[in-house]
Amino acid sequence: MIPLEHYLVVSAILFSLGLLGVLTRKNAVNVLMSIELIFNSANINLVAFSRFSSSDFSGQIFAIFVIVIAASEAAVALAIVLSLYRILKSVNLDEATALKG
Amino acid sequence: MPELTTQIIFYVFAALVVGSAALVVLGPNLVHSAFALLATFFGVAVFYVLLGADFLAGVQVLIYVGGILILLLFGVMLTHRIYGVDLKTETLQFWPGLAVAVAVLVTIVGIIYRTPWRQMGFAGFEGPTTSSIGELFMNEYILPFEAASVLLLIALMGAAMIVRRRSDL
Amino acid sequence: MPSLGTLASLKYFLPELTLVLTLLVVVAVDIALRGREDRRLGTILLALAGLVMAGVFTVLLQEAPQGALFSRMLVLDHFGLLFRFLFIVTALLVLLLSVPSRELAGVNQGEFFALLLAVTVSMMWMATSINLLMIYLALEMVSVGSYIMVGYLKGERLSNEASLKYILFGAVSTGTMLYGLSLLFGLTGTLDLYGIRAVLMNEGMLSQSGPALLFIVILVLAGIGFKTAAVPFHFWCPDVYTGAPTPVTAFLSVGPKVAGFAVLVRFFFGGMAQPAGDGSWQMVGVNWQALLIGVSVATMTLGNIAALLQTNLKRLLAYSSIAHAGYILMGAVVLSEEGIQAMLAYMVIYLFMNLGAFVVVMVIYDQLGSFDVKDYGGIWKRSPMLTIAMSIFLLSLMGIPPFAGFLAKFYVFAAVIRAGLGWFAVVGVLNSAIAVFYYMKVLKAMVIEEGTTGDSSEIALHPIYAGLLIVLLVPNVAGLVLWGYLDQITEYSMKILETL
Numbered sequence: 001m002i003p004l005e006h007y008l009v010v011s012a013i014l015f016s017l018g019l020l021g022v023l024t025r026k027n028a029v030n031v032l033m034s035i036e037l038i039f040n041s042a043n044i045n046l047v048a049f050s051r052f053s054s055s056d057f058s059g060q061i062f063a064i065f066v067i068v069i070a071a072s073e074a075a076v077a078l079a080i081v082l083s084l085y086r087i088l089k090s091v092n093l094d095e096a097t098a099l100k101g
Numbered sequence: 102m103p104e105l106t107t108q109i110i111f112y113v114f115a116a117l118v119v120g121s122a123a124l125v126v127l128g129p130n131l132v133h134s135a136f137a138l139l140a141t142f143f144g145v146a147v148f149y150v151l152l153g154a155d156f157l158a159g160v161q162v163l164i165y166v167g168g169i170l171i172l173l174l175f176g177v178m179l180t181h182r183i184y185g186v187d188l189k190t191e192t193l194q195f196w197p198g199l200a201v202a203v204a205v206l207v208t209i210v211g212i213i214y215r216t217p218w219r220q221m222g223f224a225g226f227e228g229p230t231t232s233s234i235g236e237l238f239m240n241e242y243i244l245p246f247e248a249a250s251v252l253l254l255i256a257l258m259g260a261a262m263i264v265r266r267r268s269d270l
Numbered sequence: 271m272p273s274l275g276t277l278a279s280l281k282y283f284l285p286e287l288t289l290v291l292t293l294l295v296v297v298a299v300d301i302a303l304r305g306r307e308d309r310r311l312g313t314i315l316l317a318l319a320g321l322v323m324a325g326v327f328t329v330l331l332q333e334a335p336q337g338a339l340f341s342r343m344l345v346l347d348h349f350g351l352l353f354r355f356l357f358i359v360t361a362l363l364v365l366l367l368s369v370p371s372r373e374l375a376g377v378n379q380g381e382f383f384a385l386l387l388a389v390t391v392s393m394m395w396m397a398t399s400i401n402l403l404m405i406y407l408a409l410e411m412v413s414v415g416s417y418i419m420v421g422y423l424k425g426e427r428l429s430n431e432a433s434l435k436y437i438l439f440g441a442v443s444t445g446t447m448l449y450g451l452s453l454l455f456g457l458t459g460t461l462d463l464y465g466i467r468a469v470l471m472n473e474g475m476l477s478q479s480g481p482a483l484l485f486i487v488i489l490v491l492a493g494i495g496f497k498t499a500a501v502p503f504h505f506w507c508p509d510v511y512t513g514a515p516t517p518v519t520a521f522l523s524v525g526p527k528v529a530g531f532a533v534l535v536r537f538f539f540g541g542m543a544q545p546a547g548d549g550s551w552q553m554v555g556v557n558w559q560a561l562l563i564g565v566s567v568a569t570m571t572l573g574n575i576a577a578l579l580q581t582n583l584k585r586l587l588a589y590s591s592i593a594h595a596g597y598i599l600m601g602a603v604v605l606s607e608e609g610i611q612a613m614l615a616y617m618v619i620y621l622f623m624n625l626g627a628f629v630v631v632m633v634i635y636d637q638l639g640s641f642d643v644k645d646y647g648g649i650w651k652r653s654p655m656l657t658i659a660m661s662i663f664l665l666s667l668m669g670i671p672p673f674a675g676f677l678a679k680f681y682v683f684a685a686v687i688r689a690g691l692g693w694f695a696v697v698g699v700l701n702s703a704i705a706v707f708y709y710m711k712v713l714k715a716m717v718i719e720e721g722t723t724g725d726s727s728e729i730a731l732h733p734i735y736a737g738l739l740i741v742l743l744v745p746n747v748a749g750l751v752l753w754g755y756l757d758q759i760t761e762y763s764m765k766i767l768e769t770l
Contacts, residue, residue, distance in 0.1 A: 001104070002111045002151065004220075005213055008456075009113050010148075014122055014141075014207040015449055019124035020202035022442050023193045029176045031438055033125050033138050036169065038445035040145050045452035051152045053219035054459040057233055059452075060154050061242055062403045062461060064234075066448065067164050068249050069410045072256035074169045076414055077437050078176040079260035080421050084430040085180045110718055208485065212453075216482040219459040219469075243276055244340040245407050246396065251290060252411045255388045258297070259418030 007048040014041035028081050032074065039070045111151060118144035131177050138173065142166050156231040273338035282334050282346050284327040285354055290410050292320025292385035293344040300380025313380040317365055317387060325358045336767055342462055343769050344398045351761035352614060353397035353532050356621065359526050361390040362737065363625055366689075368517035370732040372636040377422060386521070389415035393525060397532035400540060402451050402461040405533060406444075409493065412526050413440050419521070420514040432513025439506040440496060447493025450486045457482060463541040470555040471544065490537065491565070497530030501568040508576075509587035514617030516635060519584055520628035523591045524621045531598055531617065535610060539603070539766055549607040562603050567697055570596025574704045583631050583641045585625070586708060590667065592704060594620055600698060601683050604689035611764040612685040613706050615756055619666075619678040619745065626663035628740035629735060630656060637729045643712055648721025653729040657716050659739050664709040666746045669702045 014037050021034025043063045050059025117140055124137035142165045176224035193201070238246050278289055280287070284498035296316050303309040328351060336347045344350075368374050374382065393418060398406040417440065421433025457479055458469040470483075495503035511519045538558055543551040553559060573593030598620070601613030631641065633656060638645055650657045666675030679702060683695040745752060749753040 002107065004218060006111065006115075007148065007152070008213045009210055010118060010257055012206055012213065013119050015209065016202045016206035017119075017122045017126045018445075019205060020198055022438075023201060024195050024198035025126070026192050026664045027131060028434060029173060030125075030131060030134060031181065032176070032441075033134060033173060035438070035441045035445055036138065036165075036173075037122055037125065037141065038442065038449065040141070040165075042445065042448040043144060044148055045449065046455060047149055047152050047157060049152050049218070049452065049456035049459075050154070053221060053456050055221055056463050056597065057230065057237060058403070059455060060157050060230065060450075061234065061237055062406075062455070063154075063157055064160055065245060065249060065403060065407055069252065069407065069414075071164055071169055072252055072414055073410070073417075073437070073441055074172055075256050075260045076263075076417055077434075077441070078172050079263040080417070080430060080433045080437060081264050082179060083177055083421065083424045084427075084434055087425075087427050087430055123342060212482045212485055216457065216477070217455050217478050221459060240276075242343075243343040244284045245404055248392075248404075248407055248411065251293075251388055251391065252407070252414065255411070255415050255418065258381055259385065259414070262378070263418065263421055263424050270428075 004052045005050055007044060009034040011041040011048070014038075028084075029078075030075070032077050032081075036070060038073070039066055042066065107151065110147070114144045114147045117141075118148075131183060132174075135170070135174050135177050139166060139170055153227065153230065155229055156234050219268070273342045274340070276340060279344075280349075280380070282331060282339055282533045285324040285331070285358070286394055288320055288324040288327060289387050289391045289394075292317060292324075293384045293391075295320075296380060296384045296387065298344065300378070309679035310379055314365070314369060317383040317407060318362070320387065321358055321362050321365070321390075324417045325355065325362075328355045328358060330364065338400065341505055343401050343404045344395065345400045346398070347765065347767035348763045349532075349535070349610075349766045352399035352759065353528070356528065357390050357393045357525065360521070360528075360621060360625075361386055363742070364517060364521040364525070366485070366734055366738055367520060367625075367632065370636070370734045371515070371517050371632060373423065373515040374517060382422060382678070385415050385419055389419070389525070390394070393529040395511070396529040397583060399533075400463045400536065402463070402466075404454065405537070406448060406451060406462075407457075409447075409497065409533065410444060412529060413444060413497070416440075416518075416522060416526055420510055422518065423515050428513040429515065430513075432510045434553070435513075436506050436510045443496035443503055444493045445488050447496075450489025450492070453482060453489070454486050457486070463536065463702050466541045467544060467554055470542065480556060487542075487556055487558050487561060487710070491561070494534050494537070495565065496638055498527050498534065499592050500595050500599065501572050501592070504569070504572070504592050507592055508585050508588040511591075511620045512582060512584045512641075516584065516632050519588075520625055523558050523587070523624050523628070527591065527595060528617050531595075531602075531613065535602060535613070535766065539610070543605065550608075551605045553605065558740055559605060561633065562599060563691075563694065566596050566599035566603060567694075568596075569593070569599065570698065570701045574701050574708075578704070580708070581643050583643060583646075583712070586643070586712070587627060587631070590705070590708070593701065594667075596701070597679065597682055597698060600686050600694065603694070604685050604691065606689060607764045608688065609685045610766070611760045612681040614760040614763055615681050616678040618756065618760070619674045619749070622742050622745040623663050623666040623673075626739065626746065627667065629738050629742065630660040630663065633729065633731060633735050636732075643715050645722055646715040647710060647719035648726065649716040649729065651720075652721070652726060653731070656729060656731065659743060660716060661713055662743055662746055664713055666749075668706050668709045672745045672750055674752075677749050677753060 018034045018037030022031055025031050043066050046059040046063045121137040121140035125134045128134045146158045146161040149161060292639050296313050299316055300313050303312050331351060334346060338345050387613055389412050392408050395408035399408055417433055417437040421429055423429035458466045461465060499507040539551060543553050544554050546552050570593045573589045573596060577586050577589035598613055599617050601609045635641055666673035669675045669679040683698055686695045
């Protein structure tokens with residue numbers, strides 16, 4: 001039997017890697033991939049806790065909903081990236097800096 | 102399943118998941134990152150199987166690999182000509198970012214080993230979970246189930262609206 | 271208290287059901303009337319009808335017994351009822367606001383209304399969820415809907431950029447919150463908020479799980495802070511507010527933000543605090559009050575100081591709304607029903623003053639094509655009515671008596687002082703003083719300065735805008751008169767269902 005902590009450590013590493021990607025990567029699609037890492041890390045937690053810490057399947061059910069939500073967000077995010085790409089392409093490759101901090 | 106086999110599988114796939122995730126985040130080539138993400142998703146599915154969540158593992162492969170990853174690949178391929186262009190401007194330099202991530206990791210691991218996580222043995226996890234999950238969806242979790250369908254409707258309509266070219270539809 | 275199953279819960283669920291049905295009908299009618307003249311009118315009327323019906327159902331639910339619905343996914347209590355009603359009113363006002371808008375003139379409004387309805391239902395769920403899964407699902411539904419609404423002008427670069435920034439920041443924040451929720455699940459073994467509180471109250475576990483709980487609270491605050499635009503999760507706010515179509519900005523500033531506060535109160539008071547019986551609450555698990563005080567101070571201070579430097583009205587109002595979130599948080603911090611009541615009163619008043627300011631900004635943009643305060647010169651001569659309306663909204667936002675904004679601040683500061691946190695109230699008052707400067711800047715430009723374009727024609731006021739202005743002005747002006755009424759409503763609504 002693999003102890004609970006092992007799963008938690010792996011998900012912690014995934015979460016940190018995802019965070020690193022969000023903080024340091026410049027390409028939007030790459031950031032999106034990092035965000036998916038974060039979602040997966042939370043899901044591993046949920047399923048592991050469902051197995052070890054709870055008396056029902058609620059963690060697994062939550063994980064299923066997270067997957068659904070992640071799919072919706074990915075679809076919308078990629079639609080936005082594509083839309084922005086179309087505009088930038090026609091405006092002579094430039095950074096997305098029209099909005100300043 | 103014999104104990105040692107389970108342990109070997111866990112460690113091998115843990116290494117796979119962590120390694121490919123690192124490639125996703127650190128790799129210079131976006132297409133390589135996308136395929137590394139594929140490996141990560143599969144590895145996570147294996148974890149779900151080890152944890153007894155067989156239905157969830159199937160969902161993970163179907164939706165994450167078969168859906169989200171395909172979308173991401175489309176995204177990468179369709180915008181690759183400007184992949185050198187920064188679509189995001191507020192980023193940290195690599196080393197400060199790494200420092201933050203490492204600090205977070207150390208904090209979490211510290212918390213993991215110090216916290217009394219709830220321990221409950223549950224025998225119901227041996228065996229297929231699909232029918233139990235199905236029953237739960239139709240009874241306790243029916244409200245989120247229906248709410249999720251509204252979410253999917255919004256996402257579908259929204260994504261289609263943003264991407265289509267004709268604006269009078 | 272027993273929890274109702276699915277079929278029995280449905281009759282208490284009529285407002286939400288009505289809205290979902292309306293949204294489906296709006297989508298269908300929008301497709302059916304494609305290419306026809308009456309397409310817009312048809313969808314507008316349908317959406318309005320649906321919202322009004324849902325509003326009526328919500329009011330009728332006052333007599334309903336309180337309890338849990340849908341196997342403890344949602345709760346039916348007075349607190350939730352007020353929010354449900356408030357969101358319907360918000361949606362009605364934003365719907366009307368977007369009809370004459372120049373920015374949204376060329377786009378398909380049927381889908382926009384459907385989106386607005388969907389986000390409204392989701393906000394209602396945010397305010398009534400007591401299960402971690404449902405809270406998270408509702409929060410994400412509001413977020414995804416908002417991301418789409420912000421990017422609605424897909425041909426405009428600003429709109430797209432704002433949308434991208436919003437979704438990336440939002441997904442990270444909510445993903446982080448999810449990680450925190452997963453840890454909370456592991457600590458307590460349940461997703462039910464009241465169940466979580468029961469486990470946390472067990473003495474033996476408190477001492478060892480302190481660090482974990484603190485970490486969890488910080489992570490959860492990432493998601494809640496994002497929705498309410500509190501520091502340090504506010505970074506998306508100015509850019510998104512500026513780039514989004516103004517009706518959407520107006521909606522974001524009063525809809526999802528208020529919903530975020532509802533979740534904050536539910537999570538902290540329902541899951542991490544227990545009522546002490548005399549109207550005050552005691553924290554359970556970890557001292558989150560200190561954390562919230564810090565967030566509140568940082569939020570109002572940063573919001574007010576940054577607003578001083580802005581010349582774009584939308585950006586200025588973005589920072590102003592960040593500051594107001596700081597004031598609202600003060601009410602949550604005092605750990606009493608009085609504090610919750612103050613928060614509720616502030617949120618209701620804030621809806622009317624903030625939306626009012628945005629309506630004026632929209633009218634001016636539709637006519638002059640600018641959001642820059644430099645171009646606001648000479649408006650007094652071109653439309654005295656508009657200037658008077660804006661003055662009232664700005665004075666209310668400043669917190670000047672006798673307008674409603676003053677009463678809102680007074681309520682919150684009084685609750686804080688009565689809880690013994692006098693210094694906190696002083697910080698609030700100082701911040702309000704700073705705020706006067708940037709609101710006055712706008713007023714000064716409108717009244718005293720000369721117009722830049724040399725155009726001195728009268729500013730046309732679309733009848734819908736005029737109607738909205740009147741509706742929004744009334745609560746601001748008649749604050750003192752309507753005060754007793756507001757007091758009654760908030761006192762009724764401050765009762766969160768205490769135990770389940």
